[in-house]
Amino acid sequence: MELLEFTSSGIYCEKADVYIDPWRKVPKALITHGHADHARSGMGSYLASEAALPVMRHRLGTIDAQGIPYGREICINGVKFSFHPAGHLIGSSQIRVEHKGEVWVASGDYKVENDGITEAFEPVPCHTFITECTFGLPVFDWRPQAEVFEEIHAWWRKNQEQGKVSVLVAYSLGKAQRVIHNLDGSIGPILTHGAVENINEVLRAQGIDLQDTRRVTPEITKEEMKGALVIGPSSILGNPWLRKFSPFETAMVSGWMAMRGNRRRRALDRGFVLSDHADWKGLNQTIESLGCERVITTHGYSEIYARYLRERGLQAQVESTEYEGDQINENEGS
Numbered sequence: 434m435e436l437l438e439f440t441s442s443g444i445y446c447e448k449a450d451v452y453i454d455p456w457r458k459v460p461k462a463l464i465t466h467g468h469a470d471h472a473r474s475g476m477g478s479y480l481a482s483e484a485a486l487p488v489m490r491h492r493l494g495t496i497d498a499q500g501i502p503y504g505r506e507i508c509i510n511g512v513k514f515s516f517h518p519a520g521h522l523i524g525s526s527q528i529r530v531e532h533k534g535e536v537w538v539a540s541g542d543y544k545v546e547n548d549g550i551t552e553a554f555e556p557v558p559c560h561t562f563i564t565e566c567t568f569g570l571p572v573f574d575w576r577p578q579a580e581v582f583e584e585i586h587a588w589w590r591k592n593q594e595q596g597k598v599s600v601l602v603a604y605s606l607g608k609a610q611r612v613i614h615n616l617d618g619s620i621g622p623i624l625t626h627g628a629v630e631n632i633n634e635v636l637r638a639q640g641i642d643l644q645d646t647r648r649v650t651p652e653i654t655k656e657e658m659k660g661a662l663v664i665g666p667s668s669i670l671g672n673p674w675l676r677k678f679s680p681f682e683t684a685m686v687s688g689w690m691a692m693r694g695n696r697r698r699r700a701l702d703r704g705f706v707l708s709d710h711a712d713w714k715g716l717n718q719t720i721e722s723l724g725c726e727r728v729i730t731t732h733g734y735s736e737i738y739a740r741y742l743r744e745r746g747l748q749a750q751v752e753s754t755e756y757e758g759d760q761i762n763e764n765e766g767s
Contacts, residue, residue, distance in 0.1 A: 436512075436530060436537050437563070439752040444539055444563070446530060449512040451480075453528055453539045456755040463514065465541025466525035467492060467606060470757040480507075482516045484552070484639070485524030488606060491635045503552070519543040520554030521709050522607030523641060529557050537561045538723070542756075544708065545715040548578060550614040550641070551607075554719075562725040565756070566733035567710045568688050575688070575712040581705055582615050588684060588703055589620055589662050598678040599662040602670060602685040602701075605629045607709050609664050610636060610643060612686060616662065618644050624658070625649065626665030626674075653677070670699060688712070720747070732756040 438445050443455030443462075451461040456470075460477035467488040472481070474493050481489060483500035490496060501507060503526070506515045516526040521542040530537045538559040547553045585601070592599045603609040605628040613633070616623060623646045625633065630648040637643055649663065658678055669675055670683065688708025689695045696704035711719060716738065720728060727748040730739040735751045742749035 436532055436535055436561075437539065439754070444754075446512060448532055449509040449514070451509060451514075454541060454756070463528055464489065464526075465519065465528060465539065466521055468522075468542070470755065471541060480514075482524050482526045485526065487635050487639045488524065488632065491631070492606075503555075517555045517557050518552035520545060520547070520551055523551055523610065523636060525551070525607075527555070527557055529559065535560055537563070538725075539563045540565065542567070542710055543719070544711050545719060546575065546578060548611045548615070548709075550611055550643075556719060556722040558723050559725050561727045561729065562720060562723055563729045563731060563752075564716065564720070564738075565710065566716070566730050566735045566738040568708060568712050569716055569730070569734035569738035571713045573688060573691055573708075573712040574714060575706065575708060578615065578707060581686075581707045582617075585612075585684075585686075585705055586617055586620060588682075588705075592682050593621060593660045596680065598658050598660075598681040600669070600675065600678060600681050600683045601662060601664050602667050602683065603629075603664055603687075604709075605666045606632050608686060608707070609633075609666075610641070611707075611709065612664060613643055613646060616644070621660035621662060622647060622657070624653070624661045624663045626663070626669060628666050628668075629664050649677075667699075670701075 442457035442459050444453040451463055452459045453463045454465055454471040455462050458475040462476040462479050464472045464479055464481040467485050472489050479496055479498040483502055486500040501516055503516055506513050513531040515529045519525040519527045519541055527538050527540045536559040538557045542565050545554045589599045603612050609629045625646045682702040684703035685701050686705045686707040690704030690706045728742050730751050731754045739749040739751045
């Protein structure tokens with residue numbers, strides 16, 4: 434019997450009778466992070482990192498949930514579990530599972546670059562590693578984020594000179610806060626859509642240091658918008674909400690902006706390649722650092738990446754899940 438198995442409800446540990454990031458309603462759920470495809474409503478109880486819980490409660494409502502500090506071990510029916518930073522967004526975790534000396538790690542979603550606000554990714558040695566493959570192709574090769582923010586700042590300044598508002602599309606949870614943390618606020622005011630500011634308020638309340646932002650309300654004036662950078666989710670594109678900022682330019686921050694067709698299809702003026710997932714080299718560096726004997730690939734380019742790993746001499750297999758990875762269209766109901 435495998436320590437973890439992939440079932441119709443999620444990743445299941447039979448020995449402990451718990452699920453990791455289940456996509457069907459189950460009695461006990463261990464959650465890697467608060468994105469909607471990993472933290473779903475209706476579970477009997479939830480266990481997550483302490484830093485992930487406030488956003489989960491905000492998104493899921495009243496839930497029976499417990500938070501655990503990173504690195505602290507908890508034993509459930511003889512199986513040891515611990516949560517370790519995944520670097521994906523604030524509070525995101527990899528979940529280490531150990532029984533009788535056998536160690537598995539379910540990584541959820543992760544990135545290896547330290548973005549300055551998220552808890553830095555921690556390699557967790559194991560025998561079997563469950564990895565996402567959202568950007569599991571060599572074409573996905575991220576540049577250092579400092580270079581990307583230099584481009585964003587130059588675009589913002591150019592729009593200011595032309596009398597335009599800069600509208601930047603980013604996931605309301607995770608990407609938006611990474612952007613806010615790394616922007617040069619001396620350039621101009623940073624305005625936020627309500628979906629972004631709601632998350633900002635939750636994170637500030639738990640002690641996360643975000644620079645000042647201002648929620649966009651119907652009362653906002655043209656003078657207050659002057660020279661601003663506006664951050665909002667993908668739902669604002671083509672939405673009448675945008676008209677108040679005219680004239681404006683739009684851009685998106687996403688790993689998918691590495692593929693130019695995505696920018697054209699969204700009718701964006703600019704695309705900035707910035708992802709909260711590991712790129713090709715990040716995936717490979719991570720697996721090399723773990724000393725694992727087996728890799729299970731999940732959402733993304735899982736078949737291609739598993740074949741590549743087998744060619745390198747590793748045991749690798751593909752398992753299907755209902756995780757979505759990084760989607761250009763954010764689910765605003767989550």
